[in-house]
Amino acid sequence: MIVGGTSGIGEFTLKAFVQNTISPRVYIVGRSAPAAERIIEECKSLNADGKVEFIPANVTELAEVDRVCQEIENREKKINLLVQSQGNLTFAGRNETPEGLDRKMTLNFYSRMRFIHNLRPLLRNATTSKPHFASSLSILGAGYEMAINLDDLELKNAYSTRRCADTTTLMNSFMTNEFASREPTISFSHSNPSIVKTGLARELPLWARGLYWVIVPFVSPFMLDVEECGQRQLFIATSGIYPPAKLADDSPLASRAPIPKGLSPVKGGDRKVGSGGYLASWNCEPTGRPLLDDYRAQGVSKTIWEHTMGVFDKAATINQERNAVGSTR
Numbered sequence: 001m002i003v004g005g006t007s008g009i010g011e012f013t014l015k016a017f018v019q020n021t022i023s024p025r026v027y028i029v030g031r032s033a034p035a036a037e038r039i040i041e042e043c044k045s046l047n048a049d050g051k052v053e054f055i056p057a058n059v060t061e062l063a064e065v066d067r068v069c070q071e072i073e074n075r076e077k078k079i080n081l082l083v084q085s086q087g088n089l090t091f092a093g094r095n096e097t098p099e100g101l102d103r104k105m106t107l108n109f110y111s112r113m114r115f116i117h118n119l120r121p122l123l124r125n126a127t128t129s130k131p132h133f134a135s136s137l138s139i140l141g142a143g144y145e146m147a148i149n150l151d152d153l154e155l156k157n158a159y160s161t162r163r164c165a166d167t168t169t170l171m172n173s174f175m176t177n178e179f180a181s182r183e184p185t186i187s188f189s190h191s192n193p194s195i196v197k198t199g200l201a202r203e204l205p206l207w208a209r210g211l212y213w214v215i216v217p218f219v220s221p222f223m224l225d226v227e228e229c230g231q232r233q234l235f236i237a238t239s240g241i242y243p244p245a246k247l248a249d250d251s252p253l254a255s256r257a258p259i260p261k262g263l264s265p266v267k268g269g270d271r272k273v274g275s276g277g278y279l280a281s282w283n284c285e286p287t288g289r290p291l292l293d294d295y296r297a298q299g300v301s302k303t304i305w306e307h308t309m310g311v312f313d314k315a316a317t318i319n320q321e322r323n324a325v326g327s328t329r
Helices: 008-019 033-046 062-075 103-126 161-182 206-222 226-238 290-297 300-327
Strands: 025-030 051-056 081-084 135-139 187-191 277-280
Touching (some): 008 025, 008 033, 008 135, 008 226, 033 051, 062 103, 062 300, 081 226, 103 135, 135 161, 135 226, 161 187, 161 277
Parallel strands (some): 081 135
């Protein structure tokens, strides 16, 4: 399952997966039906035995995330792979959903954690039957964690695009290890794709798009090809150098795809080899800043977990009330 798979990095991670697997069955979640139709046709040429289905959704709201998850649960008993790259490039200010959350923060963080949280049973089920493999990858900004305001994690009081990026990046990194500690047979990763030439600029205002295309020729030599990026993200999502903390079975794929010669399991975000929760740089090497160690010692990981679960509870209550009002009309 790939969320954000109708464009950019998600699209090319999907194509890398389809091209390198036997008879894959994939759900892509995104906003654009025309883009999904194009991608599905292109995937048929990459692997005639593959099956790719589109689930339309705007996951800036957690209610939409819950709807998609329910649809997946109705169709499948297990999920081997969950990849998330949903996001947008905008300089607009805070834009709240009916759930009281900023839409960009929801794309970067809350929706991703909600997908993982809701689909944990299906991921867990995948580890109990062949090939005993389950993995979750969030593609955002591992290795670029910055200090954040722990008293304003929702950025209700001081929102900016930069603070949104810093806060959601750091929270993704900590939640990777939090989920790994609770689901030891599943591997969780947070990656940084580097600077990749994608179509995100289309969402910028006209002046910013003009500036973007002026700058691109100068930074192009340092930008990663989107196809290579997709292949690298697939490696992070499936390679045995990022194994789960505990193998569910002796199956060869329980610890993910065979490790290439010369490589070995890497350290997780908690600095422990094979911990099940990984932070990966653009070139698939383990990353993570000393800031994370300092925050971990202060108990920030638990703070972020409790904050996230609290947001989910609040959003669920709001949506129940919305549904109740709607049903009486």
